[in-house]
Amino acid sequence: MRRHNLLLLAAAVLIAVVPLFLSFEGNESFGGADGQAQAQIEQIAPDYRPWASPLWEPPSGEISSLLFALQAALGAGVLGYYFGLRRGQAHPRSRTATRTGTAGDAHG
Amino acid sequence: MHIMEGFLPAPHAAGWALASAPFVAHGVWRLGKAVRKHPETKLLLAASGAFCFVMSALKIPSVTGSCSHPTGTGLGAVLFGPSVMTVLGTIVLLFQALLLAHGGITTLGANVFSMAIVGPWVAWALFRIVRGVGGSLAVAVFAAAALGNLATYVTTSMQLALAFPDPVGGIAASFAKFGTIFAVTQVPLAVIEGLITVVVVNVLSANSRPELQALALLPKEAR
Numbered sequence: 001m002r003r004h005n006l007l008l009l010a011a012a013v014l015i016a017v018v019p020l021f022l023s024f025e026g027n028e029s030f031g032g033a034d035g036q037a038q039a040q041i042e043q044i045a046p047d048y049r050p051w052a053s054p055l056w057e058p059p060s061g062e063i064s065s066l067l068f069a070l071q072a073a074l075g076a077g078v079l080g081y082y083f084g085l086r087r088g089q090a091h092p093r094s095r096t097a098t099r100t101g102t103a104g105d106a107h108g
Numbered sequence: 109m110h111i112m113e114g115f116l117p118a119p120h121a122a123g124w125a126l127a128s129a130p131f132v133a134h135g136v137w138r139l140g141k142a143v144r145k146h147p148e149t150k151l152l153l154a155a156s157g158a159f160c161f162v163m164s165a166l167k168i169p170s171v172t173g174s175c176s177h178p179t180g181t182g183l184g185a186v187l188f189g190p191s192v193m194t195v196l197g198t199i200v201l202l203f204q205a206l207l208l209a210h211g212g213i214t215t216l217g218a219n220v221f222s223m224a225i226v227g228p229w230v231a232w233a234l235f236r237i238v239r240g241v242g243g244s245l246a247v248a249v250f251a252a253a254a255l256g257n258l259a260t261y262v263t264t265s266m267q268l269a270l271a272f273p274d275p276v277g278g279i280a281a282s283f284a285k286f287g288t289i290f291a292v293t294q295v296p297l298a299v300i301e302g303l304i305t306v307v308v309v310n311v312l313s314a315n316s317r318p319e320l321q322a323l324a325l326l327p328k329e330a331r
Contacts, residue, residue, distance in 0.1 A: 001314060005307045012303040015296045016168045024173035032167065033176040034110050034210075036289045037268060041115060044272045044282060050114030054209035067208050068165050075161030082155035086315040 109179070109222055109264040109290060110204065113212025120271045125217025131225045135194035142192055146322045149188075152312075156184035157196040159308065163301065164200055164223075170293040178301035179260050182253030183308055185228035186235045187323055193232075197224025222263035231256025245325070249309045254302030261294040262287065 020030075041048060058064035116124070143150055163180025170176060184193040198220050204210040211219045231252040238248035269283035277284075312320055320326040 001310060005310050008303045008307050008310075012300045015300050015303075019169040019171045019173070019296070022171065022173075030169050030173060030175050033170075033174050033289050033293045034112065036174055037264075037286060038112055038115060040285055040289060041268065041272050044274055044285070048117075048272070050112070051118060052114035052212065052214040054113045054212060055206065057209040058207075064208065068167075071203070071208075072162050072165040075158040075163075075165070078158035079155055079162065082151055082158070083311060083315065085151070086312075090315040090317075 109176075109219065109261050110201075110211035111215040111218050111264065111267065113205070113209070114214055115212075116215050116218055116267070116271050118214075120267070121214045121217060123217075124215075124221050124267065128217045128220040128225060131191070131194050132198055132220065135191040135198075138189065138191040139195050142188055146319075149319050149322055152316065152319045152323075153184075153188060153192070153196075156187055156193070157199065159183050160193075160196055160200050161203075163304075164204070168297055168300065170296050172288075172293045174289070174293050176261075176290070176293045176297055178297050178304075179223050179227050179257050180301070181223060181227045181260070182231040182249070182256040182301065183305050185231040185256060186249055186252050186305075186309075187320075187325065190225070190228035190232040193228035194220070194224045197228065200224075218267050219264075222260045222267065226263045227256040227260035230259035245309065245313070246306050250302040250306050253305035254298040257298040257301045258291065258294055261290040265290045 058067055139153075143153070160180035160183075163178040165177070167175040167177050179197075181193050181197050184196050198216075201211055201216060201219050201223060205212050205216055205219075234255055235248045235252035238251050239245075243251075265283055265286035268286045269279050272282055273279045274281035274285065309325075313326065317326060321328050
């Protein structure tokens with residue numbers, strides 16, 4: 001199962017990396033799709049004026065990436081805690097089991 | 109899939125907010141019920157929310173030369189049902205709207221509808237269908253996560269097409285344009301989300317059997 005999971009993750013990484021090495025006609029440079037949609041709106045309805053603006057905006061790209069990194073880090077921290085806890089609970093004696101040479105986990 | 113602040117005409121923004129509100133209210137009620145019924149799954153619930161947090165923070169390059177992000181809503185929808193996921197997704201969208209200027213308060217209703225309602229419901233329905241016809245857990249989870257993700261972006265394209273019909277081709281032409289931006293970019297990302305969600309469920313199956321059994325994802329062992 002572990003090898004299976006690693007293969008799945010490798011495939012996921014590959015799909016994300018391949019586009020970086022493709023060449024694109026025009027000036028695509030991996031901007032956000034949300035921004036492109038905004039540009040499309042301005043093209044379809046040039047007279048449309050947004051009637052609200054964000055209450056607060058990250059003052060720079062740096063701050064914005066800080067907050068995105070924080071979002072991912074918080075989530076990853078909770079996930080890591082959860083998986084570590086459950087793995088420890090599911091295999092509480094695996095260390096001693098390996099040491100004494102008895103294969104298998106607590107559930108047998 | 110985040111429609112930016114102010115980028116939906118007021119009647120559309122209000123309409124989507126009204127459409128989303130009952131789902132969110134129902135979700136809050138279901139969430140309370142789920143936690144009372146299976147308190148042992150509380151931590152898994154937090155982990156599902158965390159998964160959604162991580163996934164929606166990752167801007168991943170796509171074959172169209174632009175970047176977009178997975179939604180991470182398929183996992184929670186499969187585990188806890190679509191209504192509970194609606195609440196978690198709404199929290200993520202609110203965080204992004206308030207702190208990241210990503211999405212917005214006026215467009216929150218529309219964004220909740222696509223990411224926290226349509227995505228989870230499509231994911232949940234596909235999971236039930238694939239399991240119902242005898243598909244394996246992994247195949248069902250992959251289909252749920254990948255197509256739930258895609259459904260979110262198709263919904264966003266439709267929302268923008270309804271609000272901004274093309275002056276010549278109308279809503280259909282506009283849907284094609286927004287669909288090219290969102291849905292096509294999203295196809296490889298949907299596959300990525302499907303693969304990662306399968307890995308997460310594999311790890312859960314190995315280490316969190318009691319929780320998955322409580323949530324009826326795995327059959328109870330006859331002992």
